[in-house]
Amino acid sequence: MTAVKKQRIINCVSQLPYKIQLGESDDDWKIKPLQNNSALFSSFQYLNESEDYEQHIVAWTGEITRENNGVSIFSNEDNINQKLSNDLKDSKIDDKSKISKTTSTENPTHPSELEEDPLYLSQSQLDKLDESLKEYSSDENSIHLKVDNIHPVWLLRRDQNRWRKYAENVIWPTFHYILKQSAEGEEENNWWYDYVRFNEAYAMEISKIYQNGDIIWVHDYYLLLLPQLLRMQLNPKNDDKNFNLKIAYFHHSPWPSNEYFRCLPRRKQILDGLLGADRICFQNDGFSRHFVSSCKRLLDSTSKKSKNEFDIDQYQISAYGGDVIVDSLPIGIDTKVYLEKAFDKDIDSKVLAIKQAYQDKKIIIGRDRLNEVSGVIQKLRAFETFLAMYPEWRDKVVLIQVSSPTNNKDSQTTIKLEQQVNDLVNSINVTYGNLNFSPVQHYYMRIPTDVYFSLFRSADLCLVTTVRDGINTTSLEYVTIKSKTSQFQCYGDPLILSEFSGSCTVLDKAIIVNPWDSVAVAKSINSALNLTVEQKYALQEQVWSQVPTIQDWTDKFLATFKTITEKFGNDPSSDRRITPALNRPILLENYNKAKRRLFLFDYDGTLTPIVQDPAAAIPSARLYSILDKLVADPKNQIWIISGRDQKFLNKWLGSRLPQLGLSAEHGCFIKDVSHEGWVNLTEKYDMSWQEAVSKKMEEFTDRTPGSFIERKKVALTWHYRRAVPELGEYNSLELKNELEEIAQKYDLEVMEGKANVEVRPKFVNKGEIVKRLVWHKHGEQQNLLAGPDFNLLIDDMPDFVLCLGDDFTDEDMFRQLNSVEKTWEEKFPTNSNQWGNYGIYPVTVGSASKTTVAKSHLTDPQQVLDTLGLLIGDVNLFQSAGTVNLDTRGHVKNSESSHKSEQATVAYALRKTNSSTSIKK
Ligand SMILES: O=P(O)(O)OC[C@H]1O[C@H](O[C@H]2O[C@H](CO)[C@@H](O)[C@H](O)[C@H]2O)[C@H](O)[C@@H](O)[C@@H]1O
Ligand SMILES: [Mg+2]
Numbered sequence: 001m002t003a004v005k006k007q008r009i010i011n012c013v014s015q016l017p018y019k020i021q022l023g024e025s026d027d028d029w030k031i032k033p034l035q036n037n038s039a040l041f042s043s044f045q046y047l048n049e050s051e052d053y054e055q056h057i058v059a060w061t062g063e064i065t066r067e068n069n070g071v072s073i074f075s076n077e078d079n080i081n082q083k084l085s086n087d088l089k090d091s092k093i094d095d096k097s098k099i100s101k102t103t104s105t106e107n108p109t110h111p112s113e114l115e116e117d118p119l120y121l122s123q124s125q126l127d128k129l130d131e132s133l134k135e136y137s138s139d140e141n142s143i144h145l146k147v148d149n150i151h152p153v154w155l156l157r158r159d160q161n162r163w164r165k166y167a168e169n170v171i172w173p174t175f176h177y178i179l180k181q182s183a184e185g186e187e188e189n190n191w192w193y194d195y196v197r198f199n200e201a202y203a204m205e206i207s208k209i210y211q212n213g214d215i216i217w218v219h220d221y222y223l224l225l226l227p228q229l230l231r232m233q234l235n236p237k238n239d240d241k242n243f244n245l246k247i248a249y250f251h252h253s254p255w256p257s258n259e260y261f262r263c264l265p266r267r268k269q270i271l272d273g274l275l276g277a278d279r280i281c282f283q284n285d286g287f288s289r290h291f292v293s294s295c296k297r298l299l300d301s302t303s304k305k306s307k308n309e310f311d312i313d314q315y316q317i318s319a320y321g322g323d324v325i326v327d328s329l330p331i332g333i334d335t336k337v338y339l340e341k342a343f344d345k346d347i348d349s350k351v352l353a354i355k356q357a358y359q360d361k362k363i364i365i366g367r368d369r370l371n372e373v374s375g376v377i378q379k380l381r382a383f384e385t386f387l388a389m390y391p392e393w394r395d396k397v398v399l400i401q402v403s404s405p406t407n408n409k410d411s412q413t414t415i416k417l418e419q420q421v422n423d424l425v426n427s428i429n430v431t432y433g434n435l436n437f438s439p440v441q442h443y444y445m446r447i448p449t450d451v452y453f454s455l456f457r458s459a460d461l462c463l464v465t466t467v468r469d470g471i472n473t474t475s476l477e478y479v480t481i482k483s484k485t486s487q488f489q490c491y492g493d494p495l496i497l498s499e500f501s502g503s504c505t506v507l508d509k510a511i512i513v514n515p516w517d518s519v520a521v522a523k524s525i526n527s528a529l530n531l532t533v534e535q536k537y538a539l540q541e542q543v544w545s546q547v548p549t550i551q552d553w554t555d556k557f558l559a560t561f562k563t564i565t566e567k568f569g570n571d572p573s574s575d576r577r578i579t580p581a582l583n584r585p586i587l588l589e590n591y592n593k594a595k596r597r598l599f600l601f602d603y604d605g606t607l608t609p610i611v612q613d614p615a616a617a618i619p620s621a622r623l624y625s626i627l628d629k630l631v632a633d634p635k636n637q638i639w640i641i642s643g644r645d646q647k648f649l650n651k652w653l654g655s656r657l658p659q660l661g662l663s664a665e666h667g668c669f670i671k672d673v674s675h676e677g678w679v680n681l682t683e684k685y686d687m688s689w690q691e692a693v694s695k696k697m698e699e700f701t702d703r704t705p706g707s708f709i710e711r712k713k714v715a716l717t718w719h720y721r722r723a724v725p726e727l728g729e730y731n732s733l734e735l736k737n738e739l740e741e742i743a744q745k746y747d748l749e750v751m752e753g754k755a756n757v758e759v760r761p762k763f764v765n766k767g768e769i770v771k772r773l774v775w776h777k778h779g780e781q782q783n784l785l786a787g788p789d790f791n792l793l794i795d796d797m798p799d800f801v802l803c804l805g806d807d808f809t810d811e812d813m814f815r816q817l818n819s820v821e822k823t824w825e826e827k828f829p830t831n832s833n834q835w836g837n838y839g840i841y842p843v844t845v846g847s848a849s850k851t852t853v854a855k856s857h858l859t860d861p862q863q864v865l866d867t868l869g870l871l872i873g874d875v876n877l878f879q880s881a882g883t884v885n886l887d888t889r890g891h892v893k894n895s896e897s898s899h900k901s902e903q904a905t906v907a908y909a910l911r912k913t914n915s916s917t918s919i920k921k
Contacts, residue, residue, distance in 0.1 A: 007215065008213070008214040009054070009055050009056070009214070010209065011044060012058045012219060013044075013220070014223065015060050015062045016034070016150070016152060017033060017034045017041045017144070018033055019032045019062060020064045021066065022065070022066045023067050027128040029128065029129050029132040033145065039331050039473045040219060041145045042337065045146065046334070046551050048148060054149070056149040057151065058206055060198070061153065064129075064160065120904060121156060126888065151205050153201045154889075155197070157901075162191075163198045164222075164407060165195075166195035167195060170192075171221045175221060175254055176372070176373045188265075194890075200886055203230055203233045204885065206230060207230075210234055212243055215558070215561065216248070217250065218247065218248070218249045219249075219252060220252045227276030228272055229273070230247055231247075231581070232580040232581055232583045235580060246561070248277060248281070250329075252471070253469075253470040254287055254502060255290045255291045255294075258290065258298075262298060267294070268299070268863075269863075271294060271298060272299075272581065272847060275299075275317075275324050277324065281328060282326075283329075283470045283505075284505040285328045285505075287502075288315060288326050288328045289315075295847075303317050304316040310556055312329065315327070329560070330503070330548055331471055332548030332550045333473055334551070338481060339484055342484075343484060346450060348487070350450065350454035351454045351457045351488050355458055360396065361396055362393075362396060362398070362460040363397075363398055363458055364459065364462070364525070365456060366464070366465075370404065370414065370418060371417070375498060377420060377424065379401065382518040383439075384427075384518075385519055386526065387428070398441060399463070400441045402445070402447055403421065403443070404446045404447070405445070456482075457490045459478075461528050461529060462474075462494075462495045462496070463525070464495065467516070468500055469502050470502045471503045472501045472502060475495055475501065475503045475510070476503060478495055480544075482495075483540065483544045493536065494528045494531060494540075495507070499513065499514055499515075506548060507543055507547070511528055579850065579854060579857045580855075581858070581859075582867065583856065584867055587870075587871070594798075594800030596800070597633075597798060597800040598774065598800065598802075599638045599639065600773065600802070600813060601640050601803075602805035602809075602810045603644055605845060606805055606806045606810075606861060607804075607861060608861055614719065618652050622869075623865060625874075626868045626869060626872060627657055629874070630868065631660065637773075637779065639660070639769075640663070641663040641766050642662075642664060642666075643666045643715070643809060644712075645664050645713055646664045646713065649664050650662075654676075659674050660673065661673040664678075665715045666751075666758070666764065666766055667765045667768055667769045668761070669681065670769060675781070679785060682764055689742065689745075690714075692742050693739060693759050694709065694716060696739055696742065697757075700734070704723045704727055705723060715758055719755060747762050749761070749765070753809065758809075767813055770817060771787075771816050772787055774788070774798065775790055778796060799833070799838070800841075806845040811853055814853045841856065843855070843856050843858055845860060846859070846860075
């Protein structure tokens with residue numbers, strides 16, 4: 001019997017669940033488990049043990065450190081943890097000398113030492129580390145997370161935490177409603193380029209292991225560009241119909257309202273990056289709604305709401321018909337493991353120690369990261385208010401607050417926050433404490449899990465006052481631990497939970513508070529501490545039933561994803577092809593190698609952004625400068641193929657740049673490169689239709705305030721951008737229907753443009769123009785009255801065609817180019833280039849989910865100009881994501897910086913060998 005093939009899942013997370021350090025010798029790798037992100041890691045563990053799945057994990061190694069003068073960063077942390085453990089064990093926790101001041105971590109391996117050490121690892125060291133990691137991660141006997149298939153992402157540049165900067169300094173604050181004073185300065189640009197590289201490095205690693213049918217599951221805000229990059233990297237070969245790229249994304253953090261999200265300068269690239277996924281899932285429906293509204297506002301998407309199989313709201317986001325599913329599913333925890341681990345004998349003795357230390361006192365526990373949104377300040381203020389409002393509790397309640405440092409612990413903001421916390425703690429302890437007792441015990445450190453469990457078990461109340469988070473697993477863990485009876489009566493002690501915490505949408509039966517209202521929180525603390533045993537138990541029963549398990553979360557997520565991919569996969573009416581972003585590095589390589597380049601540009605919405613008034617959509621200085629450079633290269637032929645009339649195109653383009661070829665009114669008129677005369681291709685056509693169409697349009701203009709008619713030589717355009725949107729849209733459909741009747745009579749085409757309806761003769765269109773321009777001897781004068789020359793040899797025609805357009809009328813150009821490519825494949829099968837194609841790029845300008853026959857997309861005119869700037873050498877490759885080959889240090893492969901870095905590695909190794917030989921001597 002053949003074994004059933006397991007479904008492969010490639011889980012992509014920002015960092016491996018391990019910390020890596022290089023010891024004294026060159027191959028002495030030390031690996032330790034990472035403490036945070038335990039909920040997600042439990043899901044990995046679950047999948048690793050599953051019989052149905054074969055899991056692969058792709059993750060960055062995190063900052064690899066060196067042992068500093070024999071002092072391990074691990075031993076330092078262990079020392080700190082040991083200190084708190086000892087405090088608890090020795091019942092010294094209320095020793096005045098320790099509690100009056102905040103305990104904080106001191107870290108002897110300061111990051112600056114790492115900055116100066118660019119970690120020049122030799123290939124053999126890397127191989128050894130790879131091996132050690134694989135051994136460590138799959139070690140059956142160890143207690144850390146076991147992962148059978150681990151694929152580390154190497155990024156070993158100087159200042160390794162550069163890879164975190166954009167995510168942590170720009171995205172994270174915005175997602176948590178913290179607006180930093182920031183501009184698109186050079187520093188932020190560099191962070192962005194690193195962010196793009198970080199995502200690129202993942203795409204590369206995944207492309208090495210990807211097999212058709214795999215589920216790729218991307219996690220959180222470090223990897224927002226990855227879904228789209230994967231669509232670019234993992235394109236089907238030769239339009240393989242069985243190719244089935246399945247990408248799911250889960251967002252662990254909050255998603256902000258559009259008002260905040262749109263402050264991000266790279267907002268469109270971010271949305272576009274994410275929309276490469278088939279499904280985008282959030283912690284709760286509020287976040288999903290924010291995301292949908294960002295797509296609507298920024299990408300002109302529409303959305304349809306329905307329910308999924310678990311009765312959860314889901315949105316089908318469509319921009320011009322393409323679909324991405326957006327929904328929510330709050331993450332859970334491994335309750336079984338918590339219940340096992342928190343109740344072992346060792347922890348019993350620690351609980352006993354704490355209980356004895358606070359024999360006659362109620363214990364309130366708080367455990368948060370120390371950052372601007374965890375609400376530690378709000379908690380302390382509320383506790384202070386509580387002691388002021390309820391004097392009867394003074395000396396009878398202790399708040400043990402454990403605040404763990406974040407990666408940003410050395411930032412000015414965190415230092416200031418730490419100072420504020422210290423001041424508040426001291427002020428409360430001075431006001432309400434005495435010689436023997438301080439009501440607030442603050443520990444600024446990471447604590448080991450046994451201490452964490454013992455504190456939770458000892459607590460009479462847990463206080464979570466976060467002002468914003470994705471989901472607060474601390475509250476889930478607390479409720480879980482309180483669900484078990486034990487000798488220390490820890491069952492059912494209540495939880496006070498902030499209404500701004502993501503978990504409050506899950507644990508809505510907990511005691512919910514507004515952390516900004518310290519009086520209300522103080523009252524809730526008082527009521528919670530006064531609950532009778534029966535009340536506590538009743539409350540606990542309800543809250544406990546709401547805790548989601550990680551197993552359930554994983555199963556539900558995958559089940560829903562299966563339904564989504566199967567439903568769309570089998571539904572013939574659904575066209576959910578997501579158009580990959582244009583692969584800019586390959587385009588650049590192709591451009592540089594090409595000898596005969598043809599550019600076919602639409603104008604409005606492609607070279608200039610759409611604006612209210614058509615007369616105001618004039619070329620920018622940047623566009624002129626790009627066109628100047630493009631036309632100056634004799635290999636290039638540039639054509640603007642637009643719906644605009646000759647007058648407009650002449651005025652703004654032709655008179656300034658006579659080298660441009662122009663086509664006006666959707667193919668009705670044409671003017672050759674470097675010539676002045678126009679030819680009217682509709683000259684012999686009966687124009688009596690104009691009267692009937694104009695009359696109809698006038699009728700609708702009267703009915704639609706703000707609308708107007710643009711009269712060109714041949715085509716007529718009815719614009720409604722300045723009308724009330726709903727009325728404009730509604731009347732445009734009506735008008736279109738009525739015009740169709742006239743169109744049949746005169747053989748016209750009625751086109752729905754961007755907030756317009758246009759009419760022109762059917763036999764001319766942009767595609768016809770493109771056909772004659774491609775089937776033409778490159779560089780030679782056009783015979784404007786003759787058609788395409790199908791007898792040409794491939795070497796006479798362009799070997800690079802970049803066609804850009806944004807709306808429906810441009811699809812004719814793309815369709816034509818696709819057909820040219822097909823014909824060339826048949827006619828000239830041996831003449832394809834090194835990438836196996838003919839250098840033809842039909843590119844739509846708009847979102848990834850737009851329905852189009854183009855092969856790739858660019859988001860907007862700004863990205864169009866960036867791409868053209870890239871070709872003429874004005875723009876850096878990392879202005880926006882492409883897909884680039886990177887070396888292990890994060891340099892573009894074969895680039896100058898990559899070579900320099902390689903040389904430096906060799907020089908470093910040599911220096912090391914020399915110095916060790918001279919010491920030996
Ligand atoms: O083929 P194109 O070059 O893209 O031209 C298509 C139409 O573009 C113009 O209208 C559109 O752009 C205006 C300016 O941004 C905007 O106000 C309007 O709502 C859009 O529909 C132009 O006015 C038309 O003549 C072109 O046919
Ligand atoms: Mg356009």
